[in-house]
Amino acid sequence: MIIGTRGSDLALAQATTIERMLAERGVKTSRKIIKTTGDTFTDRPLHEVAGVGAFVRELDDRMLEGDVDIAVHSMKDMPTVRPERLSTSAVIKRDSPCDVLLTIDGSKLEELPENAIIGTTSMRRRAQLLRYRPDLEVHDLRGNINTRIRKLEEGQYDGILLAEAGLQRMNWDLDVQRLDPKHFCPSANQGTIAVVTLAGSEAEKVTSALDDRRTRIETAVERIVVTPVEGGCTAPVGSFTHFINDSELHVLAEVLSLDGTEQVRIDEVIPAENYEEHARKLGMELVELGGKELVQRAVCQLGKRV
Ligand SMILES: NCc1[nH]cc(CCC(=O)O)c1CC(=O)O
Numbered sequence: 001m002i003i004g005t006r007g008s009d010l011a012l013a014q015a016t017t018i019e020r021m022l023a024e025r026g027v028k029t030s031r032k033i034i035k036t037t038g039d040t041f042t043d044r045p046l047h048e049v050a051g052v053g054a055f056v057r058e059l060d061d062r063m064l065e066g067d068v069d070i071a072v073h074s075m076k077d078m079p080t081v082r083p084e085r086l087s088t089s090a091v092i093k094r095d096s097p098c099d100v101l102l103t104i105d106g107s108k109l110e111e112l113p114e115n116a117i118i119g120t121t122s123m124r125r126r127a128q129l130l131r132y133r134p135d136l137e138v139h140d141l142r143g144n145i146n147t148r149i150r151k152l153e154e155g156q157y158d159g160i161l162l163a164e165a166g167l168q169r170m171n172w173d174l175d176v177q178r179l180d181p182k183h184f185c186p187s188a189n190q191g192t193i194a195v196v197t198l199a200g201s202e203a204e205k206v207t208s209a210l211d212d213r214r215t216r217i218e219t220a221v222e223r224i225v226v227t228p229v230e231g232g233c234t235a236p237v238g239s240f241t242h243f244i245n246d247s248e249l250h251v252l253a254e255v256l257s258l259d260g261t262e263q264v265r266i267d268e269v270i271p272a273e274n275y276e277e278h279a280r281k282l283g284m285e286l287v288e289l290g291g292k293e294l295v296q297r298a299v300c301q302l303g304k305r306v
Contacts, residue, residue: 001203004059004068007033008144013169014193015072017092021210032068034059053079060086063196069203075194076187080223080230089204090195091219093212096164097191097240099125099184100176103159104152108177109133112158119148119157123258123298127236128184129161130260145170165191185238185252188222214243217275224279225253225266229291235298241279247272251282255291258298264289 005015012033019029036058056078059071064085075091082088101109101118109132112118119141120126126138139157141148145166152160163186167174192215197203222239229237236256244250249272254265266286270278 001027001029001069001206002032002067003029003070003072004032004034004062005072006036006055006059009170010074010145010166011072013171014074017169017193018070018072018195018207018210021092022206025206025209027206029070032062034062034068053077060196063198069197069201070207071196073194073196075189075192075219078189078194080227085199086196087199087204088194089197089207090210091212091216092193092195092210094165094215094218095168095191095193096178097186097242098164098181099161099179099186099190100164100167101159101161101179102149102152102174102176104155104157106175107159109179112136116158117156119151119160122161122187123234123236123302124187124238124256125161125184127256127258127260128238131256131263132183132260134260149174163190181240181252185254186240187237188226188239189219190240192219217272218242218249221249221251221270221275221279222253224276225251225283225286226255228283228287229255229295234302235295237295243272244269249275251279253282253286255286255294256298257294258301262294264291264294 003015003019005011015031022029036055056073060083062068063071064083114135115137117137117139118129119139121140121142129136129138141151141160145162148160164178195207195210197207218241221241226237226239236258239253241249241251249270251266251268251270254263256263264286266282268282
């Protein structure tokens with residue numbers, strides 16, 4: 001079977017993980033590298049280039065055309081609405097969901113000097129960082145993980161924010177500070193690899209053996225809770241859910257203003273039974289608390305920045 005993947009180091013590492021898991025089950029695969037719009041314009045902020053799903057849409061198209069059998073994605077980059085004929089056949093057991101801070105000199109977030117410059121293009125990370133340390137300066141930093149680390153080393157920033165899962169997958173053992181999800185609530189589905197196939201295909205059957213039930217439920221709740229306020233992947237929205245025991249989930253979700261001075265937040269424990277219904281209720285709560293207005297304002301302000 002043919003595995004389609006983007007060509008970035010992170011995407012290739014993720015594809016390798018899935019290839020290994022399938023090989024262990026006796027499934028032979030070959031690899032096809034697909035270039036996406038998000039990969040082509042790496043010098044501009046992602047929200048200017050292609051919008052939601054830039055990394056995913058082209059692989060979807062190639063699958064629908066029959067060019068690839070299996071696609072591997074960072075699940076957090078997948079749009080919520082999916083083509084009907086495609087199936088998310090496996091949600092792989094989650095790696096670290098957390099963000100990390102990587103600094104030039106090993107400083108922790110609390111130790112950075114006033115007005116230190118931190119690089120990130122994520123509006124969520126910017127807002128959460130400013131909420132925690134309003135004195136810091138946040139500068140844009142676009143590019144894949146390699147590029148971002150290179151720009152840090154070149155001295156343009158005192159520190160940068162990254163997903164820990166990305167570093168883990170690249171096997172980079174860097175001295176980072178893991179940020180507490182309480183203050184740095186991750187993006188929905190951060191740290192999770194998803195496998196996509198055609199619905200009803202042999203590939204779907206084979207890859208579904210890789211599915212992790214708990215991660216599937218956690219990631220589903222994360223999506224459902226923020227769907228009613230969602231302004232695309234560019235809005236300052238965090239959503240993180242995890243099992244705290246066999247029957248309960250802790251749900252953390254929030255919307256922030258771009259400058260981090262305003263927030264709307266959900267912090268609840270729900271039963272795993274009927275999780276969809278509970279998650280939908282929390283999503284409505286987020287709207288009632290004013291989450292939608294916050295997202296709309298942020299999207300408006302972003303439009304003016306561009
Ligand atoms: N936005 C790009 C992206 N998509 C997935 C990851 C990392 C791996 C993951 O979260 O699963 C990253 C890099 C980052 O956010 O630093």
